[in-house]
Amino acid sequence: MLTMEDIVREGHPVLREVANEVPLPPSEEDQKTLENMLQFIKNSQDDQIAEEYNLRPGVGLAAPQINVSKRMLAVHFVDFDDKQYSYGLINPKIVSHSVEKTYLTSGEGCLSVDRDVPGYVPRYARITVKGTDLDGNEVKLRLRGFAAIVFQHEIDHLNGIMFYDHINKDNPFKEPENATPADE
Ligand code: SB7
Numbered sequence: 815m816l817t818m819e820d821i822v823r824e825g826h827p828v829l830r831e832v833a834n835e836v837p838l839p840p841s842e843e844d845q846k847t848l849e850n851m852l853q854f855i856k857n858s859q860d861d862q863i864a865e866e867y868n869l870r871p872g873v874g875l876a877a878p879q880i881n882v883s884k885r886m887l888a889v890h891f892v893d894f895d896d897k898q899y900s901y902g903l904i905n906p907k908i909v910s911h912s913v914e915k916t917y918l919t920s921g922e923g924c925l926s927v928d929r930d931v932p933g934y935v936p937r938y939a940r941i942t943v944k945g946t947d948l949d950g951n952e953v954k955l956r957l958r959g960f961a962a963i964v965f966q967h968e969i970d971h972l973n974g975i976m977f978y979d980h981i982n983k984d985n986p987f988k989e990p991e992n993a994t995p996a997d998e
């Protein structure tokens with residue numbers, strides 16, 4: 815089982831690498847890694863398990879965060895419209911996105927960042943993501959709002975990008991151009 819000790823923190827070079835494509839169909843090892851990542855995220859949201867193992871709650875995890883430089887991500891969350899998203903995705907790719915942007919008024923955090931980094935993180939308001947799921951099926955997801963934000967945060971990790979790279983350095987709370995908040 816994965817715990818916080820498996821999570822690499824900022825400063826670790828793997829978080830700045832462009833992760834490698836995963837050969838398809840996935841090896842049993844890659845599949846197992848992704849299943850473990852999804853289980854970690856679920857565990858982190860279970861009060862009892864999280865307390866017992868000292869897990870910080872998270873809505874998603876990208877493989878580089880466990881020092882695996884491969885294009886895999888896991889997400890598990892309920893969006894503001896009560897829709898449940900639970901996926902392990904291999905080689906996820908944003909195939910199209912809106913011009914319009916969005917952001918969370920409370921900013922973002924990261925399991926690999928042990929400090930608060932305040933500021934708006936501009937994200938595309940709508941994205942279409944293609945990838946391969948845990949069963950080896952091709953999936954195409956149309957995402958908006960919080961779901962779109964979470965997937966962009968995770969896909970950024972596969973490209974060596976941290977959420978705070980997107981924050982305006984002079985004015986962290988400057989309203990991003992062409993944006994409406996996702997959580998208002
Ligand atoms: C706020 C938090 C996350 C995504 C978008 C907004 C994910 C936090 C957990 N992670 O560090 C996953 O990479």
Ligand code: NI
Binds near residue numbers: 971
């Ligand atoms: Ni993160």
